[in-house]
Amino acid sequence: MNIIVDGRYQIIKRLGKGGFAHTYLAKNLAALGEPQCVVKQLRPKVEHPRMLQLFKLEAAILDRFQHSQIPKTVECFEHQGDFFMVQDFVAGDDLSKEFTIGHRWSEAKVIGFLREMLKVLGYVHQKQAIHRDIKPANIIRRWDNGQLYLIDFGAVQDLEGDSLVPMTVVGTPGYHAPEQAAGLATFGSDIYALGMTAIQFLTGHYPLHLPKNAAHEVLWRDLTKVSDRLATILEQMTRVECIDRYDCTMAVLADLETLSRCDNDIPVSSSRSIDAEFSHQRLTSKIMTMAILVGLGLVGTVGVVSRIQSVGGMGGGSISDSPLDLMHE
Structure with missing residues (x-):
């Protein structure tokens, strides 16, 4: 697979896809030993101003956490109009x-x-x-x-x-x-x-x-x-x-x-x-x-603006049919 995000993260396969974001297994080409990581791309099914806010909040929260059973966030960045978050990979x-x-x-x-x-x-x-x-x-x-x-x-x-x-x-x-x-x-x-x-x-x-x-x-x-x-x-x-x-x-x-x-x-x-x-x-x-x-x-009853579903597990996802479809299908 020949997709590299921001010149650093080579996509290996998709791990999950939900109503909020897509997640991919990737290699960090800029790090020693090219360790595996998880790249999370903001891809909401329903556009809403809260989506980007929640995405950035997730990165900020994980950066605040220091717990051995919660994956750490490596970084959060924007690339070609899309927002990405990179996290530690849990095998x-x-x-x-x-x-x-x-x-x-x-x-x-x-x-x-x-x-x-x-x-x-x-x-x-x-x-x-x-x-x-x-x-x-x-x-x-x-x-x-x-x-x-x-x-x-x-x-x-x-x-x-x-x-x-x-x-x-x-x-x-x-x-x-x-x-x-x-x-x-x-x-x-x-x-x-x-x-x-x-x-x-x-x-x-x-x-x-x-x-x-x-x-x-x-x-x-x-x-x-x-x-x-x-x-x-x-x-x-x-x-x-x-x-x-x-x-x-x-x-x-x-x-x-x-x-x-x-x-x-x-x-x-x-x-x-x-x-x-x-x-x-x-x-x-x-x-x-x-x-x-x-x-x-x-x-009283609050109207549902949208229901954000899980991104899905970070293990065992299907590989996209084509490199272009993987990131923008």
Whole structure:
């Protein structure tokens, strides 16, 4: 393939394509050893002034993060009228590749998944950011050590820069929380999406296909074998009303650790130390939740300007038929 972006990044193949951007595996020709990287090109299906703003915000947010399980941004630039972002490449497959309908993860595997991702998500929230598109396709498992990485911050909300007002609706149906579908999100919205992801792996069914009760909560417990303790945690993670959900990731972790203590399988730290360490996160979340409730009461139903879908996983994409089609089809 003979496409080189900005004279430095040689495109190898496409990794993902969505309503917001296209992603490509590339080689950095200007770096020692020509390491592989991910080139993300802004290619919105629906033109909107917020798109470029969100694209630049993603780069700024990732530049602010320093976490071993979140890919770093190398740079963000404009080339021939298009906007590009270059990120570290994570050699692995996104979790959508591990899912097949009817296949169920064990309870122990789901608990391990939640514990690992809640810590990563807790870091994001500590940095005053809401991911807003947690789902299997945006979580990569590394091939070499099995470690999970959180990717695709294209829908991120920066609480340090954004006010709590109705915004462009983002997220993926089946995973995003009800308040997020109305244009408003909290830390609890990410917790809801992570809970839905765990339920998907536990039941072997996509969240969008699960039945709901009169309160619009998903009905899933009869589709799998699960302990009452874990089911209770997942139900609290996915409550329809944000005020009824966990107020921060550490609160979920504390309950998971209590569950693990009962099973005598994993040494854990005390929930008291967790609460002390993350009291600021919990207080911030409570304030945000109350603001969301007030906002929903004031604004009513927010019209959907557009729904930004995931860029798609960074593993295993199809190669474009022709070099010209790859970047501008």
